[in-house]
Amino acid sequence: MRPLPANFIIGAVLVLLVVGVAALSLVWTPHDPTTLNIRGKFGEPTPLNWLGTDQLGRDIVSQLMAAARNSMTVALVAVLLGGSIGVALGLLASAIGGWVEDIVMRLADLGFAFPALLFAIMLAAVFGPSLTNAVLAIAFINIPIFARVARASANQIWTREYVLAARAAGMNKLAITWDHILPNIAAVVIVQATIEFAVAILAEAALSYLGLGAQPPASSWGRMLSEAQTLMYLAPDLAIYPGLCIVIAVLGFGLLGDGLRDITDPRLARAR
């Protein structure tokens, strides 16, 4: 077997770290991330508070862990939701073709015409700031991306001889799509989903930073950043920790996605 590419290994380690911490926060955090302790604000790192406390005396490690969980949940729901709708639309466009395909793809182009993050900010601003709306906004910007990827790959599969054989065996387009097209585009879609996961984490952080995502007292890396901003000179570490978390998570999923693509794309495999 060919050795795994380095970007895949590094990405997988970072992702496991972030997901592991997020999963751990479900059952255990060092402290309750929302308990205030005004007397202990701006605390130095101690054996009790590993990274110290923030301006309201909350434990930073606990907040970062809870934020990881929120961030993963938002990204997961948003990518699953946007991805399913997008893939379904892409498959539909590919199966029916003609004017249906034209309409779906021109709508997707419309989606691409807006900068994704700006579009999410606009949606969240219009429908009011809340975590649910942030999820919906991020899901929405994922729809055209997945629709385009799914349609492009599906169009290739439709020309395969086994699809012809299935048609010759009297299968209708829905059955062929489900049995033959979807399994054969799964690899491409999974790679795309991993990359979009990184984008979704970034989008959630950005929305929360602008106050359009997670609302207090829910923890979020983006919100921690925006709160730390005014205290930059007083306590720069408050901004560094959540920033570092965002970098690790986004880099991890980005590298994992690239690595998966290298593994699943035979053209790149040969070049390696």
Add this chain to the structure above:
Amino acid sequence: MFEMQNMTVRFSIGEALRGVSLRIAPGDRLGIVGESGSGKSMLAACLMGMVPDAATIDGTLTIDGTNMTHASEAKWQTIRARRAAMIFQEPMSALNPLRRVGDTVAEPIYVHMGLNKAQARDRVLGLFEEVGIPDPASRFRMFPHELSGGQRQRVLIALALACDPQLLIADEPTTALDANIALKITDLLVHLSQSRNMALVFISHDLSAVARATTDITVMYGGDFVERGVTAEVLSNPMHPYTQGLLAARPSPRAVSRDANGSRRRLPTIPGTVPPLHKMARGCRFAGRCALERGECASVRPLPFGPRRITCHAVSEEMT
């Protein structure tokens, strides 16, 4: 009973089929031969209702008395698998690499016969046995890459037989197989046609396979039927210049032997290549490559003549 009357398939660049007529009854074994681009596969697509959307169709196709010429996709789905089924040239690419071959064969059985999972499985195992796949139960769970080329082609034949079709179209079923396996697959198709009283349309450019598999033969060139008849007679006494050229170009031990002067004989070929559709002659499609060509050939279309329904000005004149 499949009946095609004056069938024409027209693309924007030209005609892929030019008014061909055909009748296929249960148990018939018909060979279709011709070069690539002669319209063999388009004929098969017509019989399966799988002509590309870009083409326009003229003429009539009736299946058991029902006019299917411009039938909807939904209507064709009731014909495919149950009336007409098809197997393909390249057995590897005609099987989904991600599905177990048993599931692939079971699929049309669920859809068209309404059987439950266990019944469908039993039926697939029976079909595997019928097409000569050893140890069907373990083959059922295998993926295409785990089978040999011959086994894959047998799986595809089982898939085609899944719903007991009246007509099996084999589009170059032996081209991708080695000679020994090709022979076995050819014999299997003949056997199935006889035991099931199923019509077989055997498309190939392997003349020996066609000779072995079929009782009747149709030679195609440029979307026309140029010569038809009993397989043995046509192959032993070809009359159309194209059929003669096709047979002469067949490699044989003699073809690589040496002539009187001791120099190697070259394999005879038909001069030129099949022109693209839009450059075909308006008259006889073979004009430009034919040794017997005369003035009228390129512009006047020859009419089918004689018992073999030969389309050639020179041959018809000679016979009258």
